Amino acid sequence: MKIREYDIIVVGAAGYTGRLVAEQIANCDHLLRDATGDRRWAVSGRDETRTRKALEGLTGGVPPVIEADLTQTSTLHELTGRTKVIINLAGPYTPTAPGLIAACVETRTSYVDLSGEIPLLKQVIDQFDDAARDVKIRIVQMAGWEALPSDLTTLLASRRAVAQDGLASQEGPGASEPVTDVLVTSTFSRKPEGTLPMSEAVSAGTMSSVIQMLENDQARLLGRSDILMPAEQGARPAPLRLRPFTINGRILACFAPVAFLNAPIIHRTAALRASESNLVYRSARYREGDDMGSSKGAGAIKRFAKAWLRTGAQRTIIALANAPSPLRSLVASALRSLVPAAGTGPSGRFQSDWAWTVTAQVTTASGKIGEARLHGRGHPGYTATAAMIAEVGLRIALDRAPDRFGCLTPALAMGSLDLEPWFVDSLSLA
Numbered sequence: 189m190k191i192r193e194y195d196i197i198v199v200g201a202a203g204y205t206g207r208l209v210a211e212q213i214a215n216c217d218h219l220l221r222d223a224t225g226d227r228r229w230a231v232s233g234r235d236e237t238r239t240r241k242a243l244e245g246l247t248g249g250v251p252p253v254i255e256a257d258l259t260q261t262s263t264l265h266e267l268t269g270r271t272k273v274i275i276n277l278a279g280p281y282t283p284t285a286p287g288l289i290a291a292c293v294e295t296r297t298s299y300v301d302l303s304g305e306i307p308l309l310k311q312v313i314d315q316f317d318d319a320a321r322d323v324k325i326r327i328v329q330m331a332g333w334e335a336l337p338s339d340l341t342t343l344l345a346s347r348r349a350v351a352q353d354g355l356a357s358q359e360g361p362g363a364s365e366p367v368t369d370v371l372v373t374s375t376f377s378r379k380p381e382g383t384l385p386m387s388e389a390v391s392a393g394t395m396s397s398v399i400q401m402l403e404n405d406q407a408r409l410l411g412r413s414d415i416l417m418p419a420e421q422g423a424r425p426a427p428l429r430l431r432p433f434t435i436n437g438r439i440l441a442c443f444a445p446v447a448f449l450n451a452p453i454i455h456r457t458a459a460l461r462a463s464e465s466n467l468v469y470r471s472a473r474y475r476e477g478d479d480m481g482s483s484k485g486a487g488a489i490k491r492f493a494k495a496w497l498r499t500g501a502q503r504t505i506i507a508l509a510n511a512p513s514p515l516r517s518l519v520a521s522a523l524r525s526l527v528p529a530a531g532t533g534p535s536g537r538f539q540s541d542w543a544w545t546v547t548a549q550v551t552t553a554s555g556k557i558g559e560a561r562l563h564g565r566g567h568p569g570y571t572a573t574a575a576m577i578a579e580v581g582l583r584i585a586l587d588r589a590p591d592r593f594g595c596l597t598p599a600l601a602m603g604s605l606d607l608e609p610w611f612v613d614s615l616s617l618a
Contacts, residue, residue: 194230194271195220195585197254199288200278201231202242204533205302205393208574209277214247216582232256232267242531258284264291275581276301279393280400282308286315289327293319298326300581300601302573304334304449305397307406310415313595321594328601331580332573334446335453336598338372338476341548341560342454343461343599344617345370349550349558369551370454372476373440374568378543384534394445394569395527402508402520410509413451413474417459425455425471430502432495433477437484440477441495442502445569450476457597472550539567561618575614 198213200206213220213229220229230252233239243250256267258278268274268291276288281303292299293316303309309329320327330336346367401407409415414424428451432441443450451474462469478498480491508519533539543565550558564572580601583589590603 192270192272194228194252196229196273196275196581197267197271198229198231199256199258199267199274199276200233201253202233202235202239202531203277203279203393204531205279205570205574206231206233206277207242207246208570209275209578210243210246210251212574212578213275213582214251216578217248219582219586227251230254230271234258258288261287261291264288265295268292268297269295271297273298273300273581273585275577277393277577279303280396281305282400282404286311289316292325292327293323296323296325298328298584300326300328300331300577300584302332302334302577303329303397304446305401305404306409306412306415306449306452307401307404309452310406310409313416317595324593326584326589326593326601327595328580328584328598329595330449330453331577331598331601333568333576334449336576336580337374337546337562337564338450338548339453339457339597339599340602340617341546341562342370342372342550343457344560345548345550345558346458347558348560349552349556352552352556352558366470366553367458367472367550368553370472370474371435371549372450372454372474372546373438373479373549374443374477374544374546375479376542376544378541380537380541384538395523398505399520399523399527402516402523405513407509407516411448411506413455416452416456417469418456418463425451425474428474430506431499432480432492433475434483437482439480439483439488439491439495440475441480441498443476443478444498446505447476447502448506453597457599460597460600533570534567539571540565542567542571544568544572563616563618565614572614579615 196213198206198210201210210231220227222228231239231243232254234257236253236255239253240250254267256263258264264287274292274297276285276299278284281301282305285301285303285308289299289312312327312329316327349367401410411428413428428448430442430447432439454474455471459469480495482488508516546562548560566572580598583602589601592600
């Protein structure tokens with residue numbers, strides 16, 4: 189393979205999340221310079237002028253800007269052929285990601301995105317997994333708040349639980365000392381005060397992805413925990429139950445913003461690990477929830493009510509995904525009127541006043557327990573997500589990823605589960 193001009197190209201850098209990712213990469217700029225001091229990373233957008241304007245004030249100045257139209261095949265091959273890794277933030281992903289990924293396969297370029305569009309992930313695995321393995325590239329999707337924290341902590345907790353029986357090499361559910369139970373919880377020790385307005389709670393890209401999934405012919409795939417499992421693995425995990433529950437005196441509500449994205453990634457990680465060890469996959473029970481507070485004392489009824497309201501909203505999404513196409517289209521059309529302006533998202537305290545922990549507790553068949561925690565600061569879906577996807581992209585670009593190829597989950601793409609020191613200020617793993 190010829191030496192690439194760049195290590196990383198950030199696609200969709202003019203968007204809200206794209207700029208956040210560019211800021212993360214810019215903070216690591218010293219790692220992405222050649223012997224002459226030239227930058228080995230660039231950004232891409234449909235309009236060079238708009239992209240440059242969006243990135244004004246970036247640390248170290250605006251990097252090289254490549255104008256590219258994701259709907260033009262010839263443009264895609266030229267773009268992907270110039271870099272080792274594409275980080276794609278140009279959502280919604282369903283219309284353009286397959287073409288961009290196809291170009292990555294042709295040019296042997298690894299690819300990372302934030303897509304939580306489940307029908308698309310299924311399509312990408314079916315269409316590109318074998319080809320990506322053949323050309324030894326990595327395709328990593330859902331590498332942000334969904335589903336990296338849950339995926340990473342579950343894998344690390346599994347290693348720790350299994351290692352207690354001297355089986356450290358057999359990591360993850362599906363190993364020779366099987367993991368039987370996985371519980372992932374998120375706890376927010378700090379949130380912005382008051383009610384978040386729509387424009388500060390979600391970005392235009394997130395809303396557009398929800399609309400895209402509702403309009404997809406395969407929308408009914410939403411809510412299935414097994415949908416991303418390798419074809420050769422016959423065991424199927426139980427459906428994810430969307431309901432509040434209590435454990436250790438705490439109320440756990442459905443994950444926000446949606447609770448049906450983490451489980452398919454967790455089970456795919458486990459099944460791929462079982463395949464690597466030539467083992468038959470044995471599914472663990474997977475549960476997850478946001479910690480809403482104590483199940484007893486003052487305010488417990490109110491906390492339960494909030495948990496059930498969230499459950500109702502998420503069940504409605506699943507019901508809509510299984511509704512006839514005309515109804516889904518009608519709802520999608522109505523949601524379009526609520527989409528914030530392109531390029532907007534949380535700002536000020538709504539972006540910064542967050543502190544959270546995602547904890548995975550894993551239990552094996554013999555009763556061994558392993559735990560792992562990911563601590564983060566900043567809006568989990570945007571500020572922290574930008575750090576997460578940048579971490580994955582940098583590991584691949586800087587040859588710090590394991591020799592795994594194909595359509596990988598975030599945890600399996602990262603290899604060593606220690607977070608690199610450049611992100612210690614926003615993320616830490618314990």
